[in-house]
Each structure stands twice: as structure tokens, then as C-alpha cells.
Amino acid sequence: MALPPDPLTPGDVPSAAVAAPGAVPGTGGESFVVTAERLVAGGVALARRPEGKVVLVEGAYPGERVRVRLTSTSKGVDRAETVEVVEASPGRRAPHCAHVDDGCGGCDLALLDPDHQRDAKVEMVRDGLRRLGRVPAPEVRAGPALAEEAFRTTMRLAVTDGRAGLRALASHDVVALDHCVVAHPLLDELVAEGRFGEADEVVLRVGASTGERLALVRPTATAVSLPDDVVVVGADELAAGRRAWIHEELAGRRWRISAGSFFQTRADGARALVDVVREMTADVLSTGGDPAPGGGDGPATLVDAYCGVGLFSGALLDPAGPTGASGWRGLAVERNRSSVADARHNLSGLPVRVVGSAVERFRAPRADVVVADPARSGLGRRGVEVLAGTGAARLVLVSCDVASAGRDVALLAEEGYRLVEAVVVDLFPHTHHVEVVSCFDREPL
Ligand SMILES: C[S@@+](CC[C@H](N)C(=O)[O-])C[C@H]1O[C@@H](n2cnc3c(N)ncnc32)[C@H](O)[C@@H]1O
Structure with a gap:
């Protein structure tokens, strides 16, 4: 090549x-x-x-x-x-985007072809689970293949001279973009045509299935020029209590996603994560919730920790959904107020209670299944203690950082959770960022 x-x-x-x-x-x-x-x-x-x-x-x-x-x-x-x-590696290639030559740092694996990127990420996860997780021979595989271009439905961009761009590699300089290969077309149009006045930063978010679009402009949305359909909100307005949101439809449900709430950076990626988590929990959820699979009083319980707008509990505990879990109740835990409000809206009608709390302070009940999707820093010792305290027989951990995944695997092992397998879902092609879903079974200590 x-x-x-x-x-x-x-x-x-x-x-x-x-x-x-x-x-x-x-x-x-x-x-x-x-x-x-x-x-x-x-x-x-x-x-x-x-x-x-x-x-x-x-x-x-x-x-x-x-x-x-x-x-x-x-x-x-x-x-x-x-x-x-x-x-050179046989995977070394010409850049997939003209802005690589401009110094854009958005895609730091731009010169490696996608197949080699995927192999490298699986190996990166295996290495992290071996060294930091202390699992001698972890079972790691690549998950469902996702689009390599035109997929991002959320992007945080820097603003320079009123235009959106991405930082150069290892630099604070901003490379203004007139097209971004990885942006969903609905979002790419805003990257190219949007003008953001005196702003420093803008978060653009679109609903791939609904076509709705939103721009969160920091610190304030003045002299912003965007197509008329775009909901524009300044960070200062959000802080003063204004609400602004879009909707997305996936995994059989409609999701309200507010400007201040977390949502996965790509709609097909959110769907893929749901599919992998569903696969890892289906045998337990399909047993039905009465009696609870682990015995004990009360209904079978799923804890959706770090639930964001309710993605996993909403998708898994919808009796009309493909899992068809019946007789289960959910507890969804989240500390961000905007996400808590969205989760309550999105999960209404389902047997799920949303608890506005940091996981570390959550008084966890007995549970049968835990799904945990923490921020980059991972569960940490306290998060592991709280979630292990549920006694759940099955725990699924969604991690967006290899090092924290490795540390959490080691901490979970101390609580009796044995890693069954890990699946790498490549949410972030052309970058070194990794998303990995790990499945654990609890074994007697
Ligand atoms: C990676 S996101 C996952 C959200 C959701 N599971 C999804 O897939 O859309 C992590 C979420 O955890 C929340 N969070 C971060 N630290 C937390 C903590 N200590 N306790 C509870 N929630 C936390 C964030 O606000 C964010 O919504």
C-alpha cells in the first residue's frame, strides 16, 4: 500500500x-x-x-x-x-479525510485502515484486562460492525472565528472544518454552515431517526447563524433553567435527550450497545421475574447504574420489547439532574424507578442483574462495593476507557465477579477510543 x-x-x-x-x-x-x-x-x-x-x-x-x-x-x-x-504496517493507509493534512486531531488513527484499527482495539482491551484486570487469558471479541463514516450524532466542537472545528493533534490550535467525515449528514451540515458568533465551544446533537437538531453554545448563544429548524440554546440559558431537547428513536423506544444530558455519540452505537447488553442478560431476564431468579423476597430486580436518560433499563425492561422481561422491576440510578428528568420522562409507564443519586451514595437493594455504564473514570472501589452489595448473579459493565475497565475488572474479582467475556463495540472509528462491554458472573468467594 x-x-x-x-x-x-x-x-x-x-x-x-x-x-x-x-x-x-x-x-x-x-x-x-x-x-x-x-x-x-x-x-x-x-x-x-x-x-x-x-x-x-x-x-x-x-x-x-x-x-x-x-x-x-x-x-x-x-x-x-x-x-x-x-x-510500514500493511494497515497503513492514506488519510480518509482532507482535514488530516490540515492537522485536525479528531481522528488520531486516521492512517490505519478500519480492520487493523479493530484488531488493535481488541488487542488493547485484552492487554488491559490481562495487566490491570489480572485475568490471565481474557475472552475478548469484536462486537457488531458499525459504519465508519457519517455516524456521529453528537459532537463537541471548538469555535474559532465563529466557525466550528476540532483541535489539532496535541495542541490547543483549532482546525476549522468545512466537512467532517465522521459526522452524520444532519450534523455535518451544521459543522459546515453554522456560525457561532463569539462562542468558545458548541455541542451539536441530532436525532438520526427524527431529524431534530440542537446546538448548545458556550458560553452564550449570540450572533449564531444556523438553519431555522435547529434548537439553539446558550450554556448560560441552561444554567438559568431553560430546557431544550431533541428526540431519538431506537431500540424500540422514543428517547427525550436534553441539552444537558448524556447520550451515546452515535445512534447506531447506542443500538449496538443495547444489543450486546441484551445478549449478555437475556438468559436471566427471560426466566421471568416471579419468583426472582436468585430467590429471596420481592420481584426480580435490575439495577441500571449511571443510567443517563434510561437507555438500558428502558430497552431491557420494556415488556413489549424483544427481551420481553416480565415481572421485573428496575432501579435506574443517575446523578445528573437533566438526565434524571429525561430518564423519568422516558421510562414512564415502565416498572422502573429513577433514583437521583451518585452511585457511591446509593443504598442498593438486593438485585438479580446489574448493568453499569460509568463515566471514563470507571466504577472505582466505592462503585464496585455498592453494586456488588446487590448480590446480583449477573453484572454487565460498559466501559469507555481501557485502563478503568482493567481496574474495575480487578476490583470486581475481589467481590467474586468472574469475567465471562468482553465485547469491543467500536463506537469511535479512526480514534484510539474504545468502548467495551464486559459480562460477569458472581461466584462464591
Ligand atoms: C457513559 S454515561 C452512560 C449513560 C447511559 N447508560 C447511556 O448509555 O446513555 C455515564 C452517566 O453516568 C452519570 N454519572 C457519572 N458519574 C456518576 C456517579 N458517580 N453516580 C451516578 N451517575 C453518574 C453521567 O451523568 C452519565 O449520564
Whole structure:
């Protein structure tokens, strides 16, 4: 495959390390050749110096031999950047978007083809679960294939001179965009045509199935120019109590999603996550809730922790939905007020109670199934204690960070939760970001 037109072209490799011009102070200006083993958290490649010390390399892909220049050094690990590709990965490709050459940092794996990206992410998760999760041979597989272009229904963009853009790689500079390959067409139109006055930032959100569109402008929405159908709201107005929302339809239900609420960044991704979680809980949910599968008094209970606008409990506990769980009750826990209000609206009519609370402070009842989808920092020790306190026989963890997934797996093991399998759902093609759904069974300690 032809290499992209950038400075990373193959060349002769002197065997000894050499001093590079323009070296970062303290690194000795060293330049040397390494083989990238795999991508690790943060999207950098792990390689080893000849004496075995780990060096984390920017701009290299698994299997590649690259000449690097040291950018920092410490006792445990060195960091370096690629200055020349000596032997390219067969997955290296020309950029999929013209803005890569402009320096746009939105897609940091832009030069790796999607099949190799997926393989690298599965390996990244396996590595995280092995090293941080302390599972010797974790079962990890790729989930359903999702679109690689035109998929994002939510984007947070920086604003420069009134135009929306994305930050350049490792920089605060903003690259203004006239088209974004990954944006859903309804959103891409707003990226191209929107003008946002004096704003610093804008969050654009569209309903792929409803066509509704919303712009949340920070700090204030003045001199904003957008098509007439777009609901425009300033962050200052939201803080003063204004409500603004769009709707999305997926997984058999209609979802109200307010400007201040979390929702997955792509509608097909939300649907794929629901499908994977449903698959991992179907055997328990289909048993029916009376008597509860784990025994004990009261109805069978599902806890939807970090529920956002109610996605998982709404999809799983809808008696008219494909799971058809009957006799179950749900407890959906969320601390963000806007999301709590949406969840109460979205789940009305279902046997689900929405609890406005931080999970860490939630007095968890006995439960049979837990679905937990925490923020990037993961469950942490307290979150694990609370959710394990339910005694649920099945726990499904949705993680958006490899390192926190690994740490949570280790903490859950201390509470008797054995990892059955992990499924990587590639919500964020062309970036190193990973979404992984892990299924656990509780075993006697
Ligand atoms: C990754 S989102 C998942 C939302 C939902 N499950 C979905 O898929 O749409 C995480 C959610 O957890 C909420 N959250 C973050 N920390 C929390 C905490 N400590 N306790 C309860 N909710 C929290 C956030 O407000 C956000 O809505």
C-alpha cells in the first residue's frame, strides 16, 4: 500500500542510536529504531529499547519498525515520537479525510485502515484486562460492525472565528472544518454552515431517526447563524433553567435527550450497545421475574447504574420489547439532574424507578442483574462495593476507557465477579477510543 504523503517515509537505518537535531532537552537527543508491538491506552504504541526498557511511541502502528526520537525519559518508561517509518504496517493507509493534512486531531488513527484499527482495539482491551484486570487469558471479541463514516450524532466542537472545528493533534490550535467525515449528514451540515458568533465551544446533537437538531453554545448563544429548524440554546440559558431537547428513536423506544444530558455519540452505537447488553442478560431476564431468579423476597430486580436518560433499563425492561422481561422491576440510578428528568420522562409507564443519586451514595437493594455504564473514570472501589452489595448473579459493565475497565475488572474479582467475556463495540472509528462491554458472573468467594 502506498504511504501517505507525510515525512514518514522508509529509509536506511543506521544500527546505532544517533543524536537527532532539534532534540528535546534532557533526552540526549536520541534517535533509534524500534518495533511497535501493540497499541496501548492513549493510542500510543508500546515498543522496547534493545535493553528491554519500554518506550511509548506516538505515530506508530502494531508490527511497524520505526525510527523514533525520544521526547521524554523517566525511570520506568520512555516516550518518543515517530520520525520515519522503516517498515510500514500493511494497515497503513492514506488519510480518509482532507482535514488530516490540515492537522485536525479528531481522528488520531486516521492512517490505519478500519480492520487493523479493530484488531488493535481488541488487542488493547485484552492487554488491559490481562495487566490491570489480572485475568490471565481474557475472552475478548469484536462486537457488531458499525459504519465508519457519517455516524456521529453528537459532537463537541471548538469555535474559532465563529466557525466550528476540532483541535489539532496535541495542541490547543483549532482546525476549522468545512466537512467532517465522521459526522452524520444532519450534523455535518451544521459543522459546515453554522456560525457561532463569539462562542468558545458548541455541542451539536441530532436525532438520526427524527431529524431534530440542537446546538448548545458556550458560553452564550449570540450572533449564531444556523438553519431555522435547529434548537439553539446558550450554556448560560441552561444554567438559568431553560430546557431544550431533541428526540431519538431506537431500540424500540422514543428517547427525550436534553441539552444537558448524556447520550451515546452515535445512534447506531447506542443500538449496538443495547444489543450486546441484551445478549449478555437475556438468559436471566427471560426466566421471568416471579419468583426472582436468585430467590429471596420481592420481584426480580435490575439495577441500571449511571443510567443517563434510561437507555438500558428502558430497552431491557420494556415488556413489549424483544427481551420481553416480565415481572421485573428496575432501579435506574443517575446523578445528573437533566438526565434524571429525561430518564423519568422516558421510562414512564415502565416498572422502573429513577433514583437521583451518585452511585457511591446509593443504598442498593438486593438485585438479580446489574448493568453499569460509568463515566471514563470507571466504577472505582466505592462503585464496585455498592453494586456488588446487590448480590446480583449477573453484572454487565460498559466501559469507555481501557485502563478503568482493567481496574474495575480487578476490583470486581475481589467481590467474586468472574469475567465471562468482553465485547469491543467500536463506537469511535479512526480514534484510539474504545468502548467495551464486559459480562460477569458472581461466584462464591
Ligand atoms: C457513559 S454515561 C452512560 C449513560 C447511559 N447508560 C447511556 O448509555 O446513555 C455515564 C452517566 O453516568 C452519570 N454519572 C457519572 N458519574 C456518576 C456517579 N458517580 N453516580 C451516578 N451517575 C453518574 C453521567 O451523568 C452519565 O449520564
